């Protein structure tokens with residue numbers, strides 16, 4: 001899942017715990033309509049380990065919208081948090097969207113994290129209705145396309161289910177932003193992770209694709225496997241090689257790729273497929289010539 005902590009004085013009195021949102025929602029008003037993540041089992045993720053999942057009450061959501069309106073009446077973008085707010089009942093989501101477009105006259109887009117299981121729990125008709133009511137973009141943490149990696153990290157879905165979930169969002173006319181995690185298979189499963197991920201991304205054909213690099217934090221179950229030596233993490237060069245192997249076979253129609261998240265060793269951006277050749281040449285050159293001065297130092301990486 002694409003992630004970035006956000007904290008400001010307004011948010012501190014407004015939110016429960018640390019808030020995460022996609023980097024591209026940096027200037028959005030964040031409304032926390034759910035707390036935590038219903039799944040909350042992924043072994044690489046520590047974002048919501050300290051929170052018990054709950055849906056905020058109608059009254060809390062009404063107050064939240066009122067406070068947001070008072071502080072940011074001209075908000076053009078709103079992001080609904082926490083981890084998988086798409087898990088909300090469709091009628092409730094539709095009513096939230098109606099309120100938002102009524103209360104924020106300049107609102108242009110509402111974004112949300114959608115877990116694959118929550119997407120699959122909604123029918124195509126429900127997703128169409130959400131699109132018509134102004135839901136603009138769904139952020140889906142694909143993480144990997146390898147069945148073995150998905151199972152190891154307890155994502156809770158198969159690659160086939162992930163493809164179906166992604167395709168369902170695209171078919172509803174919603175923008176889809178997918179995130180993958182470089183290094184998630186470790187040294188042992190790097191090739192399988194790269195090719196499997198390229199395969200399912202090609203089948204999903206998202207509008208946006210973001211790459212993060214694995215950084216298990218102490219609260220994440222995977223951290224213990226790393227410390228215990230069972231899971232061997234990739235080096236910076238191996239990570240970039242894995243990215244090359246993922247991008248090379250990727251077949252998408254029109255997709256903005258970015259690796260600008262703070263966890264990555266190298267920030268890259270390309271429109272695919274048009275700029276794929278250039279992106280691969282850049283990777284080959286930097287890795288081939290070991291241009292380490294271009295890489296983000298380990299101590300500067302973050303989540």
Ligand code: SF4
Nearest residue numbers: 037040041042045083
């Ligand atoms: S679905 Fe997994 S990665 Fe996403 S927030 Fe929940 S536990 Fe974290």
